[in-house]
Amino acid sequence: MGQHHADGDEDVTTMIDYLQSKRSWEILDAPIPYLRKKIAKKKRPLIFYAGLSILGVSYVLQTVYRLDESDALVVERKMWHPQAKVIQPITLAIVVFITSSGTWTVPAGWNNNCNLVECVGDGGSGGVAHGNNSANTRATGGGGGAYSKKQNVPLTPGASVNVNVGTGGAAVSANSASTNVNGNPGTGTWFNGTSLSSASCSADFGRGGGSSRTGTDPTSAAGGLFSNSIGDSGHNGGSSGTNTSPSGASATGGGGAGGPNADGGASGNATVNGNTSSGGTSDGNIPGGASSGGDGTNGQPGNSGTQWTSNPGSVTLGTGSGGGAARVGTSSPGVNAGDGGSYGGGGGGCVYFPSTAASAVSGAGAPGLIVITYTPTKVVGYIF
Numbered sequence: 001m002g003q004h005h006a007d008g009d010e011d012v013t014t015m016i017d018y019l020q021s022k023r024s025w026e027i028l029d030a031p032i033p034y035l036r037k038k039i040a041k042k043k044r045p046l047i048f049y050a051g052l053s054i055l056g057v058s059y060v061l062q063t064v065y066r067l068d069e070s071d072a073l074v075v076e077r078k079m080w081h082p083q084a085k086v087i088q089p090i091t092l093a094i095v096v097f098i099t100s101s102g103t104w105t106v107p108a109g110w111n112n113n114c115n116l117v118e119c120v121g122d123g124g125s126g127g128v129a130h131g132n133n134s135a136n137t138r139a140t141g142g143g144g145g146a147y148s149k150k151q152n153v154p155l156t157p158g159a160s161v162n163v164n165v166g167t168g169g170a171a172v173s174a175n176s177a178s179t180n181v182n183g184n185p186g187t188g189t190w191f192n193g194t195s196l197s198s199a200s201c202s203a204d205f206g207r208g209g210g211s212s213r214t215g216t217d218p219t220s221a222a223g224g225l226f227s228n229s230i231g232d233s234g235h236n237g238g239s240s241g242t243n244t245s246p247s248g249a250s251a252t253g254g255g256g257a258g259g260p261n262a263d264g265g266a267s268g269n270a271t272v273n274g275n276t277s278s279g280g281t282s283d284g285n286i287p288g289g290a291s292s293g294g295d296g297t298n299g300q301p302g303n304s305g306t307q308w309t310s311n312p313g314s315v316t317l318g319t320g321s322g323g324g325a326a327r328v329g330t331s332s333p334g335v336n337a338g339d340g341g342s343y344g345g346g347g348g349g350c351v352y353f354p355s356t357a358a359s360a361v362s363g364a365g366a367p368g369l370i371v372i373t374y375t376p377t378k379v380v381g382y383i384f
């Protein structure tokens with residue numbers, strides 16, 4: 001047996017050295033009657049030490065069994081990092097990413113008193129316009145998704161809950177002259193429910209970008225709103241910039257997704273002929289994708305965020321910024337605007353000014369995301 005029993009307040013360093021020398025550890029799994037009998041016989045608590053490996057890092061687990069005033073069995077556990085050799089309890093949080101719709105099974109260790117559910121809405125796609133030399137060929141990017149969070153969602157271990165992760169507004173294209181198409185909106189993200197308005201936590205989606213070949217300004221796409229979401233707190237997605245240029249071939253980028261720290265930023269505005277703007281920031285500091293910056297150059301995709309790291313797995317995800325806009329003012333094979341950054345960024349708008357037949361494609365909105373963080377009710381790990 002690799003477990004070690006301490007008859008008193010044995011030094012933690014000694015316990016660590018003992019466990020490391022054995023290299024074959026296990027946690028005590030004795031029946032309650034046996035434990036009660038041993039405690040009663042010794043007239044003091046029983047203390048056991050065991051080794052635990054989690055994500056390749058070794059820890060020491062101390063388990064104390066004692067009887068309280070009502071003669072009920074009480075189990076207390078603490079963990080230490082072996083290198084530190086210092087009595088410093090470690091709290092282990094499990095972080096789970098949900099990136100597609102369906103059902104999620106509540107884990108056995110779900111803790112109703114220590115969990116956090118976070119939702120990121122999906123972004124809208126940008127609009128596109130193929131102008132046939134029209135002086136008013138303009139488009140705007142899609143809006144970014146909102147962010148919301150809900151603390152301590154009550155769930156039953158083993159139950160299946162419905163989840164919806166918005167897939168993002170699909171990109172739109174214009175392949176022939178005198179064509180303009182508005183962008184597609186997202187659909188929203190929610191956890192444990194059936195809609196944005198009926199769930200434990202939800203995040204609103206970004207709207208699709210506008211397009212125009214007349215003197216009418218294309219509509220600026222709104223970002224997802226926390227007021228349309230469900231949660232204890234949250235942030236709005238960024239809108240696409242306005243496009244008020246007096247003459248043609250101009251487009252704006254997509255809005256950034258809201259995040260844990262701040263609203264998503266709006267993309268830049270287009271105010272003069274030939275303007276293209278970069279995407280909006282996400283969560284206050286994730287920069288947007290760059291615009292084409294010149295005739296016939298693709299817009300850059302939005303940047304992906306890194307606010308969360310899964311445990312186990314160490315996969316890093318976050319909220320995304322908006323994609324950059326793109327334009328063609330002279331003959332070109334075609335051009336694409338930048339897609340929204342993962343997760344929740346809005347796609348960039350795209351315009352093609354000449355009369356030649358060529359493809360102009362807007363940026364797609366990025367999908368949404370659900371992040372679940374909880375501290376298990378019992379220690380979870382791999383025994384070795």
